[in-house]
Amino acid sequence: MDLDAARKLWEPAPGWLNTASYGLPPRPALDDLHTALTQWRHGSTDWQPWDDTVTRSRAAFATLIGAPADDITLSSTASQIFSQIATALPPGSRVLVPDIEFTSNVYPWAMAAHVDTAAPDRLAEAITPHTSAVAFSLVQSATGHKAPLADIIEAARAHDTLVIADASQACGWLPVTTDGLDALACAAYKWLMCPRGAAFGYLSPRLRARMRPTAANWYSGTSMYGMPLTHRPGARAFDLSPAWFSYVAAAPTLELLNQLDLADIHAHNLALANRFRAGAGLPPGDSAIVSLDTDALGTGAETGRHLERAGVRAAVRAGKLRVSFHLYTSESDVDLALQALT
Known part of the structure; x- marks a missing residue:
């Protein structure tokens, strides 16, 4: 299965940049879980x-x-x-x-x-x-x-x-x-x-x-x-x-x-992370996690709350804003975060 086809199995709300906290499930996993919970509810298995x-x-x-x-x-x-x-x-x-x-x-x-x-x-x-x-x-x-x-x-x-x-x-x-x-x-x-x-x-x-x-x-x-x-x-x-x-x-x-090529996921994630880095004035990196000092905008916690009001969910770790990008992340998610920061 190619990555573009697989990405349709995820349904993230716009602005989810927090996979480093928890990842979002694909539709087949939710379907199987709902089936199991129904079985548990009725004692049918x-x-x-x-x-x-x-x-x-x-x-x-x-x-x-x-x-x-x-x-x-x-x-x-x-x-x-x-x-x-x-x-x-x-x-x-x-x-x-x-x-x-x-x-x-x-x-x-x-x-x-x-x-x-x-x-x-x-x-x-x-x-x-x-x-x-x-x-x-x-x-x-x-x-x-x-x-x-x-x-x-x-x-x-x-x-x-x-x-x-x-x-x-x-x-x-x-x-x-x-x-x-x-x-x-x-x-x-x-x-x-x-x-x-x-x-x-x-x-x-x-x-x-x-x-x-x-x-x-x-x-x-x-x-x-x-x-x-x-x-x-x-x-x-x-x-x-x-x-x-x-x-x-x-x-x-x-x-x-x-079923996916991990190299495709790796390339997708790094491209988005580096799109964010470029927009935030950072040099390119090799990680799907980006840590950003936001002192100019306020504390990390204040910046996190500002992003959340703009519809972006990220995290604050060690006093800095942390954003993370995975296979279901899109360029529009990145741009939404950059727009909120600027």
Whole structure:
């Protein structure tokens, strides 16, 4: 399916520039979700058809990042995936994170280890023989900054440091693979446009060998009742019991994404982001997230309220206006925001 045809499956109100907060669902996902909610209302089905969408979602996410489905674990939040990984760190571990990292990829490490920080673009050089793990976002939530991934992986390999990435602001518009990564977590309600309550994680075999399923439950095990304690093979041993309706809508959305050429989505998003940058007097960039200092117009919060009155929905992060552009965004959405700013 080409991108122009696919975009007709989304129905955003004009001025939605906030996918970095949450993405909008395509029509097939809403249709399937409405069907499931009607089934729930009337008790007209068993839960198994809903659970089948969990299997479909796992397979679709694995395809999206080029990983085996057996290496994919399911959760409701990225922070819960990181928390399970954190329990595998030995006492005295040190975890390096960017100094502007979103706290869902900071607090789990702070509960289990000593946290060191560095500027996002100097993360690689801050890795030392004492660094047990480096945890970072592939794309920073507040600024849209893309991590220097190749440099981080090279430095981590030199010191046998675990490489752990948050892909929540990347998967869905930026090509993402697991090459060189020990773990990856993704909250799917942003650029993957799934309901909140669906999250995916990649756990490498070498990392899983160090981990214990600290959130063990009936879904991660092989039996619904009683002992003995037995775990599912592969990364499924670390699954949370799924929020079914989140996956009912996640499955068709991820499958639709896999029918599209991610290069087309990437090009579309960057073209719109750079259209906004040009209109706002910024140089071209390489991210679908743009952070804009609006001091001349007032505080970030004041600017955000001004844009909202003009029909533009954006966000304020770290005191700056944040706008984000996805496949359903149009040039008219960009121009509406620029007109409101000027």
